Amino acid sequence: MTMIKDAVNAFCSPVIIFTASMVCFYLFVRFPRQATSMAVSLPLLGLALAGFAFGLTDDHFRKIITTPDNVPIVGMLFIFLYFTWYAVRKGVINDQRMERGESTIEQTETNEKVLVFPYLIFIEFVMALAYAIVLVVWSIFLKAPLEEPANPTISPNPSKAPWYFLGLQELLVYFDPWIAGVLLPTFIIIGLCAIPYIDRDTDGSGYFSFKKRRAVISTYLFGFWILWVLLIVIGTFMRGPNWNFFGPFEKWDIHKTVPLLNINLSEIIFIKWLGIGLPKLWIVRELPGILLTLGYFMVPPAILAKTKLKSAYQKLGPVRYAVLMMLLLVMVSVPIKMYLRWAFNLKYIVAIPEFFFNI
Amino acid sequence: MSAPETPKKFDLGKFITESQIYKSIFRHGYTTSDRDRALSVMTNVFFHLHPVKVRKSGARFGFTWCAGGLSFFVFLTLVVSGILLMFYYRPTVEHAYNDIMALREHVPFGIMRELHRWGAHAMIITVWLHMFRVFMTGSYKPPREFNWVIGVILLVLTMLLSFTGYLLPWDQLAMWAVTVGSNMARATPFLGHEGPGAALLAIGDIQLVHSGSDVRFALLGGRFVGAGTLLRFYILHCVAIPTAVVVLMSVHFWRIRKDGGISGPL
Numbered sequence: 001m002t003m004i005k006d007a008v009n010a011f012c013s014p015v016i017i018f019t020a021s022m023v024c025f026y027l028f029v030r031f032p033r034q035a036t037s038m039a040v041s042l043p044l045l046g047l048a049l050a051g052f053a054f055g056l057t058d059d060h061f062r063k064i065i066t067t068p069d070n071v072p073i074v075g076m077l078f079i080f081l082y083f084t085w086y087a088v089r090k091g092v093i094n095d096q097r098m099e100r101g102e103s104t105i106e107q108t109e110t111n112e113k114v115l116v117f118p119y120l121i122f123i124e125f126v127m128a129l130a131y132a133i134v135l136v137v138w139s140i141f142l143k144a145p146l147e148e149p150a151n152p153t154i155s156p157n158p159s160k161a162p163w164y165f166l167g168l169q170e171l172l173v174y175f176d177p178w179i180a181g182v183l184l185p186t187f188i189i190i191g192l193c194a195i196p197y198i199d200r201d202t203d204g205s206g207y208f209s210f211k212k213r214r215a216v217i218s219t220y221l222f223g224f225w226i227l228w229v230l231l232i233v234i235g236t237f238m239r240g241p242n243w244n245f246f247g248p249f250e251k252w253d254i255h256k257t258v259p260l261l262n263i264n265l266s267e268i269i270f271i272k273w274l275g276i277g278l279p280k281l282w283i284v285r286e287l288p289g290i291l292l293t294l295g296y297f298m299v300p301p302a303i304l305a306k307t308k309l310k311s312a313y314q315k316l317g318p319v320r321y322a323v324l325m326m327l328l329l330v331m332v333s334v335p336i337k338m339y340l341r342w343a344f345n346l347k348y349i350v351a352i353p354e355f356f357f358n359i
Numbered sequence: 360m361s362a363p364e365t366p367k368k369f370d371l372g373k374f375i376t377e378s379q380i381y382k383s384i385f386r387h388g389y390t391t392s393d394r395d396r397a398l399s400v401m402t403n404v405f406f407h408l409h410p411v412k413v414r415k416s417g418a419r420f421g422f423t424w425c426a427g428g429l430s431f432f433v434f435l436t437l438v439v440s441g442i443l444l445m446f447y448y449r450p451t452v453e454h455a456y457n458d459i460m461a462l463r464e465h466v467p468f469g470i471m472r473e474l475h476r477w478g479a480h481a482m483i484i485t486v487w488l489h490m491f492r493v494f495m496t497g498s499y500k501p502p503r504e505f506n507w508v509i510g511v512i513l514l515v516l517t518m519l520l521s522f523t524g525y526l527l528p529w530d531q532l533a534m535w536a537v538t539v540g541s542n543m544a545r546a547t548p549f550l551g552h553e554g555p556g557a558a559l560l561a562i563g564d565i566q567l568v569h570s571g572s573d574v575r576f577a578l579l580g581g582r583f584v585g586a587g588t589l590l591r592f593y594i595l596h597c598v599a600i601p602t603a604v605v606v607l608m609s610v611h612f613w614r615i616r617k618d619g620g621i622s623g624p625l
């Protein structure tokens with residue numbers, strides 16, 4: 001038992017978990033038919049439940065999972081795993097029907113109308129009743145947390161935001177607050193609002209489907225599962241005192257020390273490569289990073305518009321294409337920066353502390 | 360000879376349903392003709408949020424997951440439990456924590472705070488789930504683009520409702536979670552005193568944006584999470600944000616009808 005736990009702890013690190021999740025995610029959206037088949041999904045569910053049950057035998061794991069404010073996250077994980085599986089499976093079934101030349105399940109029902117009373121009201125009533133029962137039982141058996149009275153002089157370690165913001169707090173490891181706390185949330189909101197103005201194809205509206213919307217659905221699922229839910233899970237369950245990383249069965253030791261060796265891009269270029277020391281003027285010092293950032297946002301869209309995304313560019317037009325590219329590049333920059341940190345201990349690509357401007 | 364008379368039995372159900380009081384409230388009995396079923400939707404102010412008829416898939420749990428309707432119901436339970444909590448709670452530094460304590464210790468069957476707190480978590484999950492379903496069925500596509508945008512704003516407001524409520528127990532968990540969350544605001548570009556560009560907003564030597572005038576100060580009503588913050592978050596939580604949510608929800612529901620009802624294939 002302890003051997004397995006030690007092995008899991010030793011194996012776990014943000015880069016391993018993140019990469020493994022990305023691989024699973026890729027396999028899921030690449031082979032949705034196989035992934036949502038009973039032959040694959042049932043054993044995986046069994047494996048997940050067995051792993052969860054095994055975890056519950058561990059005191060530390062159980063303590064983290066059953067912290068009152070963390071319980072909803074566990075519930076949410078299972079709910080969303082199920083409904084992701086369900087939605088993609090429905091999409092796959094509809095895809096197969098369309099390939100055979102049949103209409104989708106929803107299409108066969110679209111001209112058939114039913115009376116709201118009793119058919120819809122009944123579902124709503126049952127759901128409301130079920131929710132009310134779950135809520136009352138949940139409230140009786142799980143007390144709402146109440147700690148010591150607020151004291152501005154004693155800050156708990158770790159101090160954590162409410163769980164639904166912990167993905168953003170986790171990003172503070174890799175980004176400055178103005179990016180993790182302001183810029184990225186703004187981009188998430190704008191990006192979500194922009195979805196229907198970019199993906200305007202009304203074919204694929206109003207029913208579950210996957211194949212013809214693969215790119216759109218994969219992007220959304222990537223943002224939701226990898227960049228939002230996974231970071232919440234890491235931030236809540238695996239970040240202990242001083243925001244250090246801890247494995248799922250590792251005691252949160254306040255004295256754990258992690259060496260901080262992070263360096264800026266300017267230091268890598270001017271000190272490590274050129275060996276001439278940092279230039280005094282910030283504009284010279286940060287020029288490589290600024291050029292790199294500008295290039296990242298300018299070059300790929302220009303090249304892709306001429307090559308791989310030519311048809312998308314023609315369909316969207318320059319404005320929609322530019323907005324889409326901007327949003328996608330910001331989204332992809334998050335894992336890129338995380339991998340740069342893991343691979344090269346890179347702290348900032350552009351670091352101008354003079355203006356609190358660090359990327 | 361006439362047939363033996365059956366003894367007249369007092370029928371309580373009939374007595375109630377035929378009384379003037381009952382009839383004044385419920386215009387229609389539970390009959391099963393299509394006309395009466397339609398009328399029971401149209402003559403009821405709550406039911407008539409719905410159309411009389413919907414697409415068959417719109418009344419199927421497998422298609423809607425009932426996530427939007429459930430989010431609304433969870434919101435209603437939060438309004439009710441929240442109002443009850445307001446009877447006991449005073450948003451001041453000297454009373455807040457003790458009032459929460461009293462809710463647990465002295466109020467009979469004291470799970471009202473639990474109902475409210477777990478309901479808040481549940482609403483976040485149901486709102487995410489609703490958005491997830493709408494996305495996966497492609498229901499945001501024209502003509503429903505703007506209703507999707509309203510939904511995104513409602514999603515943000517849901518999380519802000521939960522965040523502002525998080526402070527109110529005034530314990531260590533609450534205070535430091537809000538401190539961590541609101542510290543982000545001081546890094547807002549131009550508007551936060553540690554944000555990029557804020558230093559540029561100066562007239563001569565006078566800084567326009569400093570820790571006593573930036574966006575974080577406006578949010579917290581002070582330089583730190585303190586008495587001013589508690590009052591501000593209480594007003595935001597109980598009055599300001601719910602008002603905005605109710606207005607936007609009205610538009611959201613109305614637009615569903617105007618944009619063609621629960622989505623279906625074209």
